[in-house]
Amino acid sequence: MNAGEIGVEAGRIFTYNLPSNWIYRSQEDQDDFGIDGEIEIKDERGKALGKNSVFKVQIKGEEVSTFINGGAVLSFTIKIERLKYYLNFRIPVILVVVEVSSERIFWLPITNDTKLREDVFSSKNTESMQIHIPVDSRLVRKDKNSFDGLFDAVVDCWDYLSIKGLKESTSRFGDLEPLSLSERIGELGDTLYQAFHQQLDNSLAKYNYDEVYQTAGNLLASAIVPPKDRFVAALYYLQAFNIAPYKSVRYEILQEKQMLCIQLIDLARKSGIRGQRYIAFGKARSIAFRSVLDELHATHFSAFSHEEGSLYRLIFESKIQEMHYDCSVLLKKIIDLCNRLLKEGQYHILADIFIDIYAGILIFNDVHKERGGRESIDFLEGWSNNMSTFVMSYLVAVRDASRIYRLYLLVASQVDVSPDVVKRIRQRVVEYLPHLDGKLDQAEQIVFEHKENIKINNFYDLSVEEQKSYFYRQAKSLRLDPxxxxxxxxxxxxxxxxxxxxxxxxxxxxxxxxxxxxxxxxxxxxxxxxxxxxxxxxxxxxxxxxxxxxxxxxxxxxxxxxxxxxxxxxxxxxxxxxxxxxxxxxxxxxxxxxxxxxxxxxxxxx
Known part of the structure; x- marks a missing residue:
């Protein structure tokens, strides 16, 4: 094949192997010196994923490629003038090399390759240079992981361009008028804090809680960080503390959570953002409710250890009634807040608060059914069922698979109490998101196995460490903190x-x-x-x-x-x-x- 035929065949092989939601647009009108095409990645509904999902590709074909380092690296010759052109683009450029004889596709991000950039602009050779592509950077048809790797590289390129743009922007600050400079500083601040928020999200996803504490703590301690961004940092800090607290004494853990909630409320007031105020009050009320609930639940069942009519039993009963009342008051405040969020259309915040508190409501029901009035028992059951149905409908509408799974785990636990509600919620999820059917089965299996373990195992069947863990948690809930x-x-x-x-x-x-x-x-x-x-x-x-x-x-x-x-x-x-x-x-x-x-x-x- 001649060079033209190889180029045509390389383009055909590349586009054939692309996933259906990777939309390729040819730009051949720019001639060979330009860029061959642009790719935009869309979700399964055909909706664009945003700026980070768009990039340029330059496709180069070879009948037989050259490999070095024992076949681990593809070596490719390219003109320096073209590399300079690609490196000056304000949008990520990916070089694609297709070995036509084997139909293998290899790729290399040009935009964020700092060594390549240095070599290109410092090279005394005006003709061409060798670039090396690891053979692991290969695209395989219908192999999602191979395309995910390319997409991650594109996102990294966009991050590189954003930082490069910031550096270029700050270099021109001396020429700006005072008002324009203030506006630009504000814009740069927003971008910077968004980067910090993303860093916190990445650290949390990697279970690096120490890094979350350090980054969020630095943002919270800074007087120049706006309250709205310090609020976000405090949320990440609280989330990390809920998962991996750096204190072990129960009242110290509770005290730390309360201090963080007070800080959230204060920052929300300073920011003036209504949504942040709702989140802050939701977190504070949820933590207060769970604190009293843990003690109520443990005390309620521990009371049966004492002989009926004994002094110890009377003391426990008096304490239980007091805690049950406190729990009821706190839960009413949470229900009022959820109803207000529903009325104002703050569905995203409502979903967060309800998922946080729903497990506590189910635990509270165990005690409330024995100590509450019939009317309040029926109300709480009806409200919980209706709210779980609404929140799940919202999560389905926004296609939030992670929170759908979290909520359905709790919903499925009520299959013996409210089978019709569980069935209706499952049908709603599967109707609009059929690909989640397997995840719902998985959640139901987890719930089933948990209930079977409770039925089959008595306390003797637990390991010594499991028994000790039970007593440890029970003692903490009763404020007998070891x-x-x-x-x-x-x-x-x-x-x-x-x-x-x-x-x-x-x-x-x-x-x-x-x-x-x-x-x-x-x-x-x-x-x-x-x-x-x-x-x-x-x-x-x-x-x-x-x-x-x-x-x-x-x-x-x-x-x-x-x-x-x-x-x-x-x-x-x-x-x-x-x-x-x-x-x-x-x-x-x-x-x-x-x-x-x-x-x-x-x-x-x-």
Missing amino acids: DDSECEFGRVVARALVNYDPTEIMRDCSNLFVCYRPGGIIAETLQMHSAGGFHFMVCLKHGHKMATGGLLKDLYDNPDTQGFRERFCGNCSDCEPRDTSWSWSLRWYAGECETHKEILARCKLQ
Whole structure:
């Protein structure tokens, strides 16, 4: 084939392999020296994705290409004059090389290649130069990942051009009038803060929470950053803190969230943006509601641990009624805010707030159905169903797949309570977005498996770490925070968690046994075998025993005070270590207590 035929064939191969939503427009009227074509990427509905989805392509064909570095790199010769032309474009230019004999397509972004730019404009050769394209930069028909790589490169080119434009713009500031200069500074500020917001979004997507804290913290601390942009930074900061808090004590976590909400409200007032004010109040009310709700839920179910009519039960009931009232008041404020957002057409903010609070509403219902009036129970159920249907309809309309999935996970959990509502919401999603059918199936499977696990597994079936995690969360919800060294009851829970599993002690000898004697309101409230009281270390063979209200490990091995090991085990000829694979479990412990009940009955403080 001659050069003209190769060029025609290269163009045909390239356009044939493009996805259907990549619209190619030929620009052959600019002759070979110009650009072959322009591509605009559209979504599946044919709507343009914006400026970042448009770029130029220059297609070069070769019958057989030259590869170097063991076939890892394509080497291509191109005229320097043409490269200078491409590098001066204000729109991304992608060089495409097609090997016609194999119909393979390779690409290289020209615009943001700083080394290429330096080489081109510093080269003393006026004719041509070699450029190198990694063979990984290849387009394959119907391979979405290969085209996603090209699209990412185009976005990077646009970012490069934006920064280049900013630099060129600031170099001309000295020639501007004062009013024009102020306007330009404002415009540049908006662009800069949008870049920071994108950086925060990228860091959050990559789970780099420390980077979110640092970037958002710097923006919040800067007096020159406008309130509206500091507000956005505070939102990212709060979102990162909700996922990965840098504090562990419950009241300190709550205090930090409250301070961030106060800051959000203050910044929203200063910005004067109504939407930001709604978001700030929504976040503040949601956090306050969930804080009281967690304690209410834990206390409500812990109350059943105490005998009906007992003093402890009466104290718990009084506290539960108080918290139920507080929760109801906070929830009413949230419902009022959601209704106002609905009336004013602030659907995007409404969707965010409702998805944040919907799980809490479902949890609150567990308690409210036993403690609320019939009228309020019916109202809350009806309002929740109607609002979840509306919010899902909005998310479908804006095609927000991520939030559709998050909301449907919660909706699907109510299939036993409101099957018609779940069915109606699913049908609405699938009708307009049939490609999400599989994701909805996945959500329903997750909900089903969770419910089956609850049915099948009792507490004994959980691992030791899962059991400890349960008690840890339950204690925090009841303000018995094991991470709070200032909380007396929290210290009791922390000690109980350390004493929970005596595997490392009991593995030393099969005759060694730890007998728990829990006691006090903490043990009774949590129903935790290692909380409070005194716990005995017993030799089942020789009858030796010692007790402690502190840590078992100190009772067992303590050379300074002659612990159980030093006193009884050091010279014992009957020591029989357990198998290294053995580990303690609550089920095993219950069985052994029954087996050795006569010996253990003597475990009493003298």
